[in-house]
Amino acid sequence: MTESTSTFVAYPQRVISGPGVSHAALANEVAAVGGGPVLVIVSDRELPLAQAPLDALRDAGIDVGEPFTDVRPHVPADAAEAARAVARERGVRVVVALGGGSTTGLAKAIALTDDVAIVAIPTTYAGSEATVVWGITENQTKVNGSDPRVLPASVLYDPELTLTLPAGLSVTSGLNAMAHCIDSLWGPNESMVSTAYATEGIRALGQGLAPVVADGSDLAARARLQDATYLAAAAFSAAGSGMHHKICHVLGGRYDLEHAALHTVVLPHVLAFNAAAAPAAASRVATSLAAAGYGDGSDAVGALLALYDALGAPRSLGDLGLAEADLDEAAGLALEKVPASNPRPVTVADLRALLARAQAGDAPTA
Numbered sequence: 285m286t287e288s289t290s291t292f293v294a295y296p297q298r299v300i301s302g303p304g305v306s307h308a309a310l311a312n313e314v315a316a317v318g319g320g321p322v323l324v325i326v327s328d329r330e331l332p333l334a335q336a337p338l339d340a341l342r343d344a345g346i347d348v349g350e351p352f353t354d355v356r357p358h359v360p361a362d363a364a365e366a367a368r369a370v371a372r373e374r375g376v377r378v379v380v381a382l383g384g385g386s387t388t389g390l391a392k393a394i395a396l397t398d399d400v401a402i403v404a405i406p407t408t409y410a411g412s413e414a415t416v417v418w419g420i421t422e423n424q425t426k427v428n429g430s431d432p433r434v435l436p437a438s439v440l441y442d443p444e445l446t447l448t449l450p451a452g453l454s455v456t457s458g459l460n461a462m463a464h465c466i467d468s469l470w471g472p473n474e475s476m477v478s479t480a481y482a483t484e485g486i487r488a489l490g491q492g493l494a495p496v497v498a499d500g501s502d503l504a505a506r507a508r509l510q511d512a513t514y515l516a517a518a519a520f521s522a523a524g525s526g527m528h529h530k531i532c533h534v535l536g537g538r539y540d541l542e543h544a545a546l547h548t549v550v551l552p553h554v555l556a557f558n559a560a561a562a563p564a565a566a567s568r569v570a571t572s573l574a575a576a577g578y579g580d581g582s583d584a585v586g587a588l589l590a591l592y593d594a595l596g597a598p599r600s601l602g603d604l605g606l607a608e609a610d611l612d613e614a615a616g617l618a619l620e621k622v623p624a625s626n627p628r629p630v631t632v633a634d635l636r637a638l639l640a641r642a643q644a645g646d647a648p649t650a
């Protein structure tokens with residue numbers, strides 16, 4: 285294959301968006317992808333959001349049993365086993381996952397080993413519902429993989445379920461979606477489809493985030509962020525992990541840093557590092573953010589930082605718990621994972637310097 289060859293694989297998935305769809309469309313979706321009985325996965329914190337969807341299923345005569353609520357970050361293997369056991373005992377064909385990336389991740393762990401379809405009802409902007417990527421953690425090591433069996437058969441994006449997301453988490457989760465977009469522009473399997481998704485995703489995130497910070501009940505802006513979430517995650521799923529995701533995977537797993545905030549802090553540093561070597565990608569970032577009111581379309585890093593300033597986004601890995609003493613080890617571990625397709629070569633000294641700036645909260649540089 286030549287350098288200009290690319291492959292885009294479109295997996296089947298029904299995506300339904302709009303206020304109220306989490307209950308109005310749910311019973312139909314469950315019936316369309318396999319029918320009852322269903323296992324509903326939802327954390328205790330999101331249980332109030334699940335009441336109308338649970339009622340809708342019961343009203344349709346679907347056996348919902350008891351919700352499975354042992355949702356923890358990074359999908360611990362014991363939680364995955366417990367959820368699988370309940371699914372098998374009840375003979376479920378459909379798993380309904382209502383929550384953030386941790387909840388969707390648990391449903392994916394079941395689908396990895398058992399023949400179930402997932403109906404995902406996302407309540408953050410993490411985007412796991414639109415990717416073929418799964419992750420399970422055992423003995424403090426997170427194992428990730430790609431498998432089309434874990435892709436939810438149906439996704440219901442209901443902006444009403446995101447109204448309770450606090451401003452801080454809206455910002456970091458939205459910038460986690462921004463990282464999906466930007467990293468996919470130089471992902472190892474980048475294609476014209478993934479790049480088109482990412483370009484529109486960046487614009488939609490730029491348009492939706494500040495209004496949501498100003499007014500968390502802005503339903504139209506919340507819906508815009510969900511559109512962006514899907515585009516971002518679908519782009520990332522198709523293009524594969526670039527340097528940004530590999531760095532964050534290493535840091536998140538080794539130092540237990542909060543997922544969305546970690547992605548938020550690292551992203552401008554990876555963009556600054558790669559921008560000059562990836563002018564087409566940088567131009568797309570700059571023009572998409574300019575269309576949302578950030579910068580004049582000529583400077584991708586400057587526009588992203590203008591968005592960060594407007595949102596009050598976190599800027600320091602030190603604040604998230606990464607110590608200066610960890611930098612040498614972190615750089616070495618990350619270097620092993622950086623894809624060969626990164627737009628410019630990367631040395632351990634480059635990564636050490638990049639991470640040092642991110643740890644200290646300093647401005648990103650090339």
Ligand code: NAD
Binds near residue numbers: 329407411419448453
């Ligand atoms: P999360 O699911 O852990 O949720 C973060 C917090 O937000 C939790 O305390 C949760 O209770 C709360 N929350 C969720 N929705 C809420 C709402 N509407 N209102 C108020 N609070 C709400 O975190 P996340 O950032 O959504 O997802 C991170 C996890 O997902 C990580 O484990 C990450 O690895 C995984 N992930 C996987 C993929 C993939 O493609 N497989 C993509 C992105 C993230």
